[in-house]
Amino acid sequence: MSDAAPASADLRYEQYDGTKEAEFLPAIRQLISKDLSEPYSIYVYRYFLYQWGNLCYMALDASNKLIGVVVSKLEDHRSGTFRGYIAMLAVQEGYRGQGIATRLVKMAIDAMAARDADEVVLETEVTNTASLKLYERLGFLRSKRLHRYYLNGNTAFRLVLYLKEGTAVKMPQLLQQQALCGDEHGAQNPLLVNHDLVH
Template identity: 65%
Template sequence: MSNDEAKPLPPMPAFYPHPPSDVGQLIQTHPPNIAYIQYDISLEPKYLPQMRALIAKDLSEPYSIYVYRYFLYQWPELCFFAIDTSTDDYALVAVVICKLERHRGGPMRGYIAMLATRNAYRGQGLAKTLVSKAIDLMILKDADEIALETEETNLAAMKLYESLGFLRSKKLHRYYLNGSSAYRLLLYLKPGVASIPLDDFYDPYGCGDLPPSAQDDPRYLHGREDNDDLFSQGII
Protein backbone atom coordinates (compact mmCIF):
# COMPACT_ATOMS: atom_id res chain seq x y z
CA MET A 1 0.00 0.00 0.00
CA SER A 2 1.46 3.37 -1.01
CA ASN A 3 1.52 6.38 1.27
CA ASP A 4 -0.98 8.07 -1.03
CA GLU A 5 -3.64 5.44 -0.39
CA ALA A 6 -6.00 6.08 2.48
CA LYS A 7 -5.62 3.66 5.38
CA PRO A 8 -8.72 2.86 7.41
CA LEU A 9 -8.16 3.68 11.06
CA PRO A 10 -8.92 0.97 13.62
CA PRO A 11 -12.38 1.29 15.22
CA MET A 12 -12.30 3.92 17.92
CA PRO A 13 -14.76 6.27 19.59
CA ALA A 14 -15.57 9.71 18.27
CA PHE A 15 -14.46 12.78 20.17
CA TYR A 16 -16.92 14.25 22.63
CA PRO A 17 -19.25 16.55 20.68
CA HIS A 18 -18.38 19.69 22.60
CA PRO A 19 -17.52 23.13 21.26
CA PRO A 20 -13.84 24.00 21.68
CA SER A 21 -12.94 26.60 24.27
CA ASP A 22 -10.91 29.67 23.38
CA VAL A 23 -7.85 27.92 24.82
CA GLY A 24 -8.28 24.97 22.50
CA GLN A 25 -8.92 27.13 19.46
CA LEU A 26 -5.75 29.05 20.07
CA ILE A 27 -3.28 26.22 20.46
CA GLN A 28 -4.49 23.08 18.71
CA THR A 29 -2.21 21.96 15.91
CA HIS A 30 -2.67 19.30 13.25
CA PRO A 31 0.66 18.25 11.73
CA PRO A 32 0.56 15.98 8.67
CA ASN A 33 -0.26 12.32 9.42
CA ILE A 34 -1.20 13.05 13.07
CA ALA A 35 -4.64 12.06 14.35
CA TYR A 36 -5.92 12.76 17.85
CA ILE A 37 -7.87 9.99 19.53
CA GLN A 38 -10.03 9.88 22.65
CA TYR A 39 -9.37 6.76 24.69
CA ASP A 40 -11.87 3.97 25.09
CA ILE A 41 -11.51 0.71 27.03
CA SER A 42 -11.78 -1.21 23.75
CA LEU A 43 -8.43 0.32 22.76
CA GLU A 44 -6.56 -1.09 25.77
CA PRO A 45 -5.00 -4.16 24.09
CA LYS A 46 -3.47 -2.09 21.31
CA TYR A 47 -2.59 1.21 22.95
CA LEU A 48 -2.15 0.72 26.70
CA PRO A 49 1.21 -1.10 26.25
CA GLN A 50 2.37 1.75 23.99
CA MET A 51 1.25 4.34 26.57
CA ARG A 52 3.15 2.57 29.32
CA ALA A 53 6.32 2.28 27.24
CA LEU A 54 6.25 5.95 26.25
CA ILE A 55 5.50 7.25 29.74
CA ALA A 56 8.07 4.96 31.37
CA LYS A 57 10.71 6.36 29.03
CA ASP A 58 9.83 10.03 29.61
CA LEU A 59 8.74 10.24 33.24
CA SER A 60 10.65 9.43 36.41
CA GLU A 61 7.80 7.74 38.28
CA PRO A 62 7.41 3.92 38.20
CA TYR A 63 3.72 3.62 37.30
CA SER A 64 2.25 0.14 37.74
CA ILE A 65 -0.55 -1.26 35.57
CA TYR A 66 -2.94 -0.56 38.45
CA VAL A 67 -2.18 3.15 38.34
CA TYR A 68 -3.02 3.31 34.64
CA ARG A 69 -6.24 1.39 35.19
CA TYR A 70 -7.14 3.63 38.12
CA PHE A 71 -7.29 6.55 35.69
CA LEU A 72 -8.34 4.84 32.47
CA TYR A 73 -11.17 2.75 33.89
CA GLN A 74 -12.79 5.66 35.75
CA TRP A 75 -12.07 8.56 33.37
CA PRO A 76 -11.35 7.02 29.95
CA GLU A 77 -12.79 10.07 28.17
CA LEU A 78 -10.11 12.26 29.79
CA CYS A 79 -7.28 10.41 28.09
CA PHE A 80 -6.29 11.68 24.66
CA PHE A 81 -3.46 10.47 22.49
CA ALA A 82 -1.91 11.21 19.13
CA ILE A 83 -1.14 8.56 16.53
CA ASP A 84 0.99 8.71 13.40
CA THR A 85 -1.25 7.50 10.58
CA SER A 86 1.72 7.17 8.23
CA THR A 87 3.05 4.20 10.23
CA ASP A 88 1.82 0.71 9.48
CA ASP A 89 0.47 0.19 13.01
CA TYR A 90 -0.72 3.76 13.66
CA ALA A 91 1.86 4.15 16.38
CA LEU A 92 1.05 6.17 19.48
CA VAL A 93 3.37 9.19 19.66
CA ALA A 94 1.94 11.35 22.47
CA VAL A 95 -0.53 10.92 25.32
CA VAL A 96 -2.20 12.77 28.19
CA ILE A 97 -4.03 10.98 31.04
CA CYS A 98 -6.30 12.91 33.41
CA LYS A 99 -9.09 12.63 35.94
CA LEU A 100 -11.86 14.88 37.30
CA GLU A 101 -13.38 14.67 40.77
CA ARG A 102 -14.27 16.83 43.75
CA HIS A 103 -11.17 17.84 45.70
CA ARG A 104 -11.54 17.30 49.47
CA GLY A 105 -15.23 18.15 49.33
CA GLY A 106 -14.46 21.50 47.71
CA PRO A 107 -13.89 22.48 44.06
CA MET A 108 -14.39 20.12 41.14
CA ARG A 109 -10.74 19.59 40.25
CA GLY A 110 -9.34 18.24 37.04
CA TYR A 111 -5.96 16.59 37.34
CA ILE A 112 -3.36 16.02 34.63
CA ALA A 113 -1.57 12.89 35.79
CA MET A 114 0.68 11.99 32.85
CA LEU A 115 1.85 13.69 29.67
CA ALA A 116 4.50 12.37 27.30
CA THR A 117 5.61 12.79 23.67
CA ARG A 118 8.08 10.77 21.64
CA ASN A 119 11.34 12.62 21.09
CA ALA A 120 11.03 12.63 17.31
CA TYR A 121 7.59 14.29 17.47
CA ARG A 122 8.37 17.09 19.88
CA GLY A 123 8.15 20.72 18.80
CA GLN A 124 4.98 20.16 16.74
CA GLY A 125 2.47 21.17 19.40
CA LEU A 126 1.18 17.67 20.09
CA ALA A 127 1.46 17.89 23.88
CA LYS A 128 -0.15 21.32 23.96
CA THR A 129 -3.00 20.13 21.77
CA LEU A 130 -3.64 17.06 23.93
CA VAL A 131 -3.69 19.16 27.10
CA SER A 132 -6.02 21.61 25.34
CA LYS A 133 -8.45 18.83 24.49
CA ALA A 134 -8.42 17.65 28.09
CA ILE A 135 -9.01 21.21 29.34
CA ASP A 136 -11.89 21.68 26.89
CA LEU A 137 -13.61 18.53 28.12
CA MET A 138 -13.05 19.38 31.78
CA ILE A 139 -14.64 22.79 31.17
CA LEU A 140 -17.61 21.05 29.57
CA LYS A 141 -17.85 18.83 32.66
CA ASP A 142 -17.99 21.92 34.90
CA ALA A 143 -14.48 21.75 36.38
CA ASP A 144 -13.58 24.60 38.73
CA GLU A 145 -9.81 24.20 38.45
CA ILE A 146 -7.14 21.94 37.01
CA ALA A 147 -4.02 20.79 38.86
CA LEU A 148 -0.84 18.94 38.02
CA GLU A 149 2.68 18.38 39.28
CA THR A 150 5.94 18.48 37.37
CA GLU A 151 9.55 18.06 38.37
CA GLU A 152 11.21 21.36 39.28
CA THR A 153 13.94 20.63 36.73
CA ASN A 154 11.48 20.04 33.86
CA LEU A 155 11.61 23.55 32.45
CA ALA A 156 10.00 22.60 29.14
CA ALA A 157 6.91 21.21 30.88
CA MET A 158 6.59 24.26 33.11
CA LYS A 159 6.89 26.54 30.10
CA LEU A 160 4.15 24.60 28.30
CA TYR A 161 1.73 24.69 31.23
CA GLU A 162 2.41 28.30 32.16
CA SER A 163 1.74 29.29 28.55
CA LEU A 164 -1.76 27.85 29.08
CA GLY A 165 -2.34 29.94 32.18
CA PHE A 166 -1.25 27.55 34.93
CA LEU A 167 0.30 29.16 38.03
CA ARG A 168 2.85 27.70 40.42
CA SER A 169 0.96 26.99 43.62
CA LYS A 170 3.35 24.96 45.79
CA LYS A 171 6.79 23.47 45.86
CA LEU A 172 6.61 19.84 46.98
CA HIS A 173 9.90 18.73 48.52
CA ARG A 174 11.07 15.19 47.69
CA TYR A 175 7.67 14.62 46.09
CA TYR A 176 8.54 11.76 43.77
CA LEU A 177 9.64 8.32 44.86
CA ASN A 178 13.08 8.97 43.37
CA GLY A 179 13.53 11.91 45.76
CA SER A 180 13.00 14.68 43.21
CA SER A 181 11.06 17.79 44.16
CA ALA A 182 8.15 19.15 42.16
CA TYR A 183 5.97 22.17 41.61
CA ARG A 184 2.21 21.97 41.81
CA LEU A 185 0.57 24.09 39.13
CA LEU A 186 -3.05 25.23 39.12
CA LEU A 187 -5.31 26.62 36.42
CA TYR A 188 -8.36 28.39 37.87
CA LEU A 189 -11.36 28.15 35.55
CA LYS A 190 -13.90 30.13 37.58
CA PRO A 191 -13.74 33.27 39.74
CA GLY A 192 -13.38 32.68 43.47
CA VAL A 193 -12.32 29.04 43.20
CA ALA A 194 -9.22 29.56 45.33
CA SER A 195 -11.38 30.60 48.29
CA ILE A 196 -13.62 27.48 48.29
CA PRO A 197 -13.09 25.74 51.67
CA LEU A 198 -11.70 22.21 51.73
CA ASP A 199 -12.76 19.40 54.03
CA ASP A 200 -9.72 17.68 55.52
CA PHE A 201 -11.88 14.63 56.24
CA TYR A 202 -11.55 13.75 52.55
CA ASP A 203 -7.75 13.63 52.77
CA PRO A 204 -6.72 12.91 56.39
CA TYR A 205 -3.17 11.80 55.55
CA GLY A 206 -2.30 14.50 53.07
CA CYS A 207 -2.72 12.15 50.13
CA GLY A 208 -3.47 15.13 47.93
CA ASP A 209 0.27 15.75 48.03
CA LEU A 210 1.22 12.31 46.72
CA PRO A 211 2.22 11.42 43.15
CA PRO A 212 0.01 9.18 40.96
CA SER A 213 2.46 6.31 41.43
CA ALA A 214 1.45 6.14 45.11
CA GLN A 215 -2.08 5.02 44.25
CA ASP A 216 -1.16 1.37 44.87
CA ASP A 217 1.87 1.86 47.15
CA PRO A 218 1.17 0.43 50.65
CA ARG A 219 3.55 2.95 52.19
CA TYR A 220 0.98 5.67 51.60
CA LEU A 221 -2.25 3.94 52.60
CA HIS A 222 -2.35 4.77 56.33
CA GLY A 223 0.07 7.65 56.78
CA ARG A 224 3.86 7.61 56.91
CA GLU A 225 6.45 8.11 59.61
CA ASP A 226 8.34 10.45 57.32
CA ASN A 227 5.27 12.38 56.18
CA ASP A 228 7.14 15.62 56.92
CA ASP A 229 9.03 15.00 53.69
CA LEU A 230 5.85 15.78 51.80
CA PHE A 231 5.04 19.11 53.44
CA SER A 232 4.73 21.69 50.71
CA GLN A 233 5.88 25.27 50.44
CA GLY A 234 3.20 27.68 49.26
CA ILE A 235 4.08 30.05 46.44
CA ILE A 236 0.85 31.94 45.73
Protein backbone atom coordinates in the same frame (compact mmCIF):
# COMPACT_ATOMS: atom_id res chain seq x y z
CA MET B 1 13.43 21.55 14.38
CA SER B 2 15.74 19.48 12.22
CA ASP B 3 14.71 18.40 8.74
CA ALA B 4 14.72 14.82 9.86
CA ALA B 5 12.02 15.36 12.47
CA PRO B 6 8.84 13.54 11.55
CA ALA B 7 6.05 15.87 10.55
CA SER B 8 3.23 16.24 13.02
CA ALA B 9 0.80 17.39 10.35
CA ASP B 10 -0.50 13.93 9.61
CA LEU B 11 -1.31 13.06 13.19
CA ARG B 12 -4.81 12.25 14.36
CA TYR B 13 -5.95 13.21 17.85
CA GLU B 14 -8.34 10.78 19.46
CA GLN B 15 -10.03 10.21 22.74
CA TYR B 16 -9.08 6.94 24.38
CA ASP B 17 -11.70 4.26 24.19
CA GLY B 18 -11.86 1.43 26.72
CA THR B 19 -12.87 -1.06 24.05
CA LYS B 20 -9.46 -0.60 22.47
CA GLU B 21 -7.46 -1.33 25.59
CA ALA B 22 -5.68 -4.24 23.97
CA GLU B 23 -4.63 -2.06 21.08
CA PHE B 24 -3.51 1.04 22.92
CA LEU B 25 -2.74 0.33 26.57
CA PRO B 26 0.58 -1.44 25.91
CA ALA B 27 1.66 1.46 23.71
CA ILE B 28 0.61 4.03 26.30
CA ARG B 29 2.52 2.19 28.99
CA GLN B 30 5.55 1.89 26.82
CA LEU B 31 5.52 5.54 25.82
CA ILE B 32 5.14 6.82 29.35
CA SER B 33 7.44 4.39 31.09
CA LYS B 34 10.19 5.12 28.59
CA ASP B 35 10.83 8.47 30.27
CA LEU B 36 10.40 7.34 33.84
CA SER B 37 13.08 5.73 35.92
CA GLU B 38 10.45 3.83 37.90
CA PRO B 39 7.41 3.03 35.85
CA TYR B 40 3.87 2.75 37.10
CA SER B 41 2.22 -0.60 37.56
CA ILE B 42 -0.59 -1.58 35.23
CA TYR B 43 -3.07 -0.71 37.98
CA VAL B 44 -2.11 2.93 37.91
CA TYR B 45 -2.98 3.10 34.22
CA ARG B 46 -6.22 1.23 34.73
CA TYR B 47 -7.13 3.48 37.66
CA PHE B 48 -7.15 6.43 35.29
CA LEU B 49 -8.30 4.83 32.06
CA TYR B 50 -11.22 2.86 33.50
CA GLN B 51 -12.69 5.87 35.28
CA TRP B 52 -11.60 8.75 33.08
CA GLY B 53 -10.80 7.24 29.72
CA ASN B 54 -12.74 10.14 28.23
CA LEU B 55 -10.10 12.51 29.63
CA CYS B 56 -7.29 10.61 27.96
CA TYR B 57 -6.25 11.76 24.51
CA MET B 58 -3.87 10.19 22.05
CA ALA B 59 -1.92 11.48 19.07
CA LEU B 60 -1.66 8.75 16.44
CA ASP B 61 0.20 8.65 13.15
CA ALA B 62 -1.16 7.34 9.87
CA SER B 63 -0.35 3.76 10.83
CA ASN B 64 -2.09 4.13 14.21
CA LYS B 65 1.20 4.29 16.04
CA LEU B 66 0.97 6.15 19.35
CA ILE B 67 2.97 9.38 19.19
CA GLY B 68 1.69 11.19 22.25
CA VAL B 69 -0.69 10.74 25.14
CA VAL B 70 -2.21 12.64 28.04
CA VAL B 71 -3.84 10.86 30.99
CA SER B 72 -5.96 12.73 33.51
CA LYS B 73 -8.83 12.55 35.95
CA LEU B 74 -11.59 14.76 37.30
CA GLU B 75 -13.26 14.41 40.67
CA ASP B 76 -14.39 16.21 43.79
CA HIS B 77 -11.44 17.35 45.81
CA ARG B 78 -11.52 17.63 49.57
CA SER B 79 -10.94 21.37 49.22
CA GLY B 80 -14.49 21.55 47.89
CA THR B 81 -13.57 22.07 44.25
CA PHE B 82 -14.29 19.85 41.27
CA ARG B 83 -10.71 19.32 40.35
CA GLY B 84 -9.11 18.11 37.17
CA TYR B 85 -5.69 16.50 37.45
CA ILE B 86 -3.24 15.89 34.65
CA ALA B 87 -1.41 12.75 35.66
CA MET B 88 0.77 11.85 32.71
CA LEU B 89 1.88 13.43 29.51
CA ALA B 90 4.35 12.05 27.01
CA VAL B 91 5.33 12.51 23.39
CA GLN B 92 7.71 10.34 21.34
CA GLU B 93 11.13 11.88 21.41
CA GLY B 94 11.39 12.48 17.67
CA TYR B 95 8.11 14.37 17.64
CA ARG B 96 8.81 16.81 20.42
CA GLY B 97 8.86 20.56 19.95
CA GLN B 98 5.94 20.58 17.51
CA GLY B 99 3.14 21.47 19.88
CA ILE B 100 1.76 17.94 20.16
CA ALA B 101 1.86 17.91 23.95
CA THR B 102 0.26 21.34 24.09
CA ARG B 103 -2.54 20.21 21.85
CA LEU B 104 -3.14 17.09 23.95
CA VAL B 105 -3.21 19.12 27.14
CA LYS B 106 -5.63 21.60 25.59
CA MET B 107 -7.94 18.74 24.63
CA ALA B 108 -7.85 17.42 28.18
CA ILE B 109 -8.57 20.87 29.64
CA ASP B 110 -11.39 21.45 27.17
CA ALA B 111 -12.92 18.14 28.15
CA MET B 112 -12.64 18.98 31.85
CA ALA B 113 -14.13 22.43 31.31
CA ALA B 114 -17.01 20.89 29.40
CA ARG B 115 -17.63 18.69 32.45
CA ASP B 116 -17.80 21.75 34.67
CA ALA B 117 -14.38 21.50 36.35
CA ASP B 118 -13.43 24.35 38.70
CA GLU B 119 -9.72 23.97 38.27
CA VAL B 120 -6.97 21.87 36.74
CA VAL B 121 -3.84 20.96 38.68
CA LEU B 122 -0.67 18.97 38.20
CA GLU B 123 2.84 18.66 39.52
CA THR B 124 6.07 18.87 37.64
CA GLU B 125 9.73 18.83 38.61
CA VAL B 126 11.16 22.27 39.32
CA THR B 127 13.90 21.60 36.79
CA ASN B 128 11.60 20.49 33.97
CA THR B 129 11.59 23.79 32.12
CA ALA B 130 9.94 22.37 29.02
CA SER B 131 6.98 21.21 31.04
CA LEU B 132 6.78 24.43 33.05
CA LYS B 133 6.84 26.47 29.86
CA LEU B 134 4.15 24.41 28.22
CA TYR B 135 1.68 24.78 31.08
CA GLU B 136 2.55 28.37 31.94
CA ARG B 137 2.04 29.43 28.34
CA LEU B 138 -1.49 28.11 28.59
CA GLY B 139 -2.19 30.02 31.80
CA PHE B 140 -1.18 27.78 34.68
CA LEU B 141 0.44 29.46 37.68
CA ARG B 142 2.76 27.90 40.24
CA SER B 143 0.89 27.67 43.51
CA LYS B 144 3.40 25.96 45.75
CA ARG B 145 6.74 24.27 45.91
CA LEU B 146 6.79 20.68 47.20
CA HIS B 147 10.03 19.63 48.88
CA ARG B 148 11.25 16.15 47.89
CA TYR B 149 7.96 15.41 46.21
CA TYR B 150 9.23 12.61 44.01
CA LEU B 151 10.59 9.30 45.22
CA ASN B 152 13.95 10.17 43.70
CA GLY B 153 14.15 13.13 46.06
CA ASN B 154 13.37 15.83 43.51
CA THR B 155 11.29 18.87 44.31
CA ALA B 156 8.13 19.81 42.42
CA PHE B 157 5.97 22.79 41.65
CA ARG B 158 2.24 22.44 41.85
CA LEU B 159 0.70 24.19 38.87
CA VAL B 160 -2.90 25.36 38.96
CA LEU B 161 -5.32 26.72 36.40
CA TYR B 162 -8.64 28.11 37.57
CA LEU B 163 -11.49 27.66 35.15
CA LYS B 164 -14.18 29.37 37.20
CA GLU B 165 -14.56 32.32 39.48
CA GLY B 166 -14.96 31.61 43.17
CA THR B 167 -12.77 28.50 43.08
CA ALA B 168 -10.36 29.88 45.69
CA VAL B 169 -13.05 30.34 48.32
CA LYS B 170 -14.88 27.05 47.80
CA MET B 171 -15.22 25.02 50.96
CA PRO B 172 -15.67 21.32 51.50
CA GLN B 173 -19.34 20.61 52.05
CA LEU B 174 -18.95 18.69 55.26
CA LEU B 175 -15.93 20.43 56.62
CA GLN B 176 -16.64 24.12 56.68
CA GLN B 177 -14.01 24.81 59.25
CA GLN B 178 -10.61 23.51 58.42
CA ALA B 179 -8.69 21.79 61.14
CA LEU B 180 -5.55 23.70 61.98
CA CYS B 181 -3.04 21.39 60.42
CA GLY B 182 -5.41 19.41 58.26
CA ASP B 183 -5.03 20.59 54.74
CA GLU B 184 -1.53 19.62 53.82
CA HIS B 185 -1.37 16.16 55.27
CA GLY B 186 -1.41 13.33 52.83
CA ALA B 187 -1.56 15.68 49.90
CA GLN B 188 1.09 13.73 48.13
CA ASN B 189 0.09 10.63 46.34
CA PRO B 190 3.23 8.83 45.27
CA LEU B 191 1.28 6.99 42.62
CA LEU B 192 0.37 10.08 40.72
CA VAL B 193 3.42 12.12 40.68
CA ASN B 194 5.56 11.61 37.67
CA HIS B 195 5.47 14.04 34.88
CA ASP B 196 7.69 13.76 31.91
CA LEU B 197 7.86 15.75 28.80
CA VAL B 198 8.71 16.99 25.73
CA HIS B 199 11.21 19.56 24.59
